[in-house]
Amino acid sequence: MKLWHQxxxxxxxxxxxxxxxxxxxxxxxxxxxQVSRPMPFSLTLLILPLCLHKxxxxxxxxxxxxxxxxxxxxxxxxxxxxxxxxxxxxxxxxEAFGYLMACGVIDVDDAGCVAIRSNTVRRTIAGSQDSKDCxxxxxxxxxxxxxxxxxxxxxxxxxxxx
Numbered sequence: 001m002k003l004w005h006q007x008x009x010x011x012x013x014x015x016x017x018x019x020x021x022x023x024x025x026x027x028x029x030x031x032x033x034q035v036s037r038p039m040p041f042s043l044t045l046l047i048l049p050l051c052l053h054k055x056x057x058x059x060x061x062x063x064x065x066x067x068x069x070x071x072x073x074x075x076x077x078x079x080x081x082x083x084x085x086x087x088x089x090x091x092x093x094x095e096a097f098g099y100l101m102a103c104g105v106i107d108v109d110d111a112g113c114v115a116i117r118s119n120t121v122r123r124t125i126a127g128s129q130d131s132k133d134c135x136x137x138x139x140x141x142x143x144x145x146x147x148x149x150x151x152x153x154x155x156x157x158x159x160x161x162x
Contacts, residue, residue, distance in 0.1 A: 030142025038113035
């Protein structure tokens with residue numbers, strides 16, 4: 001990772017640790033609301049690649065009530081370059097988690113699962129329409145991943161080796 005001031009403006013804006021952290025927090029919240037337990041760390045690595053990619057985000061948003069596996073069956077193009085995108089976003093995900101830890105927003109348990117501390121993230125989703133969509137889809141994605149309840153199945157369905 002380059003130092004913050006050495007990054008291009010577009011990268012600083014799109015992968016801002018506060019924004020990426022908020023998107024991650026929404027995904028973890030959705031997961032926790034669905035199953036009342038923290039989200040496994042390995043699943044958090046899927047939130048940014050699926051929510052920041054506009055076409056994928058729109059497909060998940062349109063199929064809001066569908067199961068995640070159904071969305072993947074109807075839109076197999078989601079899998080195209082997802083593994084590559086996920087790998088390239090790991091440094092930004094880690095930076096966002098660092099930001100969330102520094103702000104006291106998340107807790108990580110001994111099993112490596114992530115939970116959001118209560119009253120640390122606003123309940124209302126605000127910002128530009130793209131920002132709102134990223135947050136809304138992240139929350140929905142967290143719920144959908146919680147329903148599957150098996151990390152290996154999720155990664156295999158996405159065509160990614162865990």
